[in-house]
Amino acid sequence: MHVLILGGTTEARRLAETLAADAPDVKVTSSLAGRVAAPRLPPGEVRVGGFGGAEGLAEWLVAHDVDALIDATHPFAGTISLNAAAAAATAHVPLLALRRPGWVPGEGDVWHEAGSLEEAADLLPALGRRVFLTTGRMGLAAFAHLDDLWFLVRSVDAPEPPHPLHTEVLIDRGPFTLDGERGVLRRHRVDVVVTKDSGGAATAPKLTAAREAGLPVVVVRRPPVPEGVCVVDDPGQAVQWLGERLDLDGFRVDD
Template sequence: MSPRLLIIGGTDEARRLAAAVHGRMRTVSSLAGRVNDPRLPEGEVRIGGFGGPGGLADWLRAERVDVVVDASHPFAARMTASAVAAAERAGVPLLVLRRPGWTAAPGDDWRWTATLEEAAALLPAVGSRAFLTTGRRSLAVFAHLSGVWFLARSVDTPEPPFPPRMEVLLSRGPYTREGELALMRGHRIDVVVTKDSGGAMTSAKLAAARELSLPVVVVRRPPPPPGVRTASTVGEAVAWLDAILVP
């Protein structure tokens, strides 16, 4: 019988990994269920939580899962920690698949912060018309900033609390440099706020900000748990799976 693989996360990397091993491994992709109408990967899909590390460990045992790849969002630190703890309890090998973060290029004006709260504290000194691309669940952190106007882009409609001066743009990537330039010019954006999510799907805003000489407030991503095996590409993840699962 082919090996059983649990892929955690609804990222582009998670979908590409499921497609890469489809037909050779029995995959189950676990989605948190926080996005309406998600892009579904190939293979079996499970939506919803497991009930913490203990619940996930029980599920791994009950479903006879052979290996886990955590391909959740780079900022889903709680999910990654839960997956690591559950895999250890169940005695199942685990790999954390994380795409590399972004790297500043010549002409970039990036202001790094350790947290969203630090980004919110810094923002009024940097600009007054912000393009906010940190996700709908982060808007509460900026809700007290009455002196800043926000263009908040998210896949789904955000819930309050959120800033009093804000326009919501519901959209899903990938985006183009030309489209981001038009968006920033049309809304007279003077600062961009983002997380260091990495990847090409949403990096066009950084190229547009560079061309417009706009500052970018960038929130650093949390590091993976210490001692955990990691991969930065789908190809690396497939090679690791083949090495431990294929005779």
């Protein structure tokens, strides 16, 4: 059996690790987009780079005899997810989306939802002057026109222009601690935080730190999963789905 995981996330890596440990007869290929210079590699075969859109991915699925496709990309990798849905339909390969649950505001949170990075940028002038921007290095152009604001941009790799005029870059990779996030907000005198609704525990402490400090948080909503695609939020559920879909061909993963 051959399973292709569109990865780059913690959940994708955990799924590959589980299959490597519990289903050694299953061939697992993990595909990484290549946007991070030094990614954490999962076990099994790894390919880096795009497929050439939905058509190229469909051709790859057929050429490499893929029996199941798992879209475990970042919740904001909307284009890749659309291509995966189209390619799976063309190649007649079962498709599952593995998505970590989104964050939910709690008591004391001051959240402002935005439908895009551009909407988030429009909200900022009324919320604060010193912005902790944690949306990654891609998409900074949406904030580049805000010359009156100061930005602390945190990303795994250094961002490229265009970006805001007054920008300080913090190169770091999660998981982050609550004490660490408190220190970042305090040292840089942050008065508003911007984040994508990525979900998960690795970057959630910034939300707790912002709540404690009474700071507003602009939360960019994640795009929907393509219509008709089955969704689970845990690698264990993905393993169960694989067992159910491929069991007719003798595939089974014990719990």
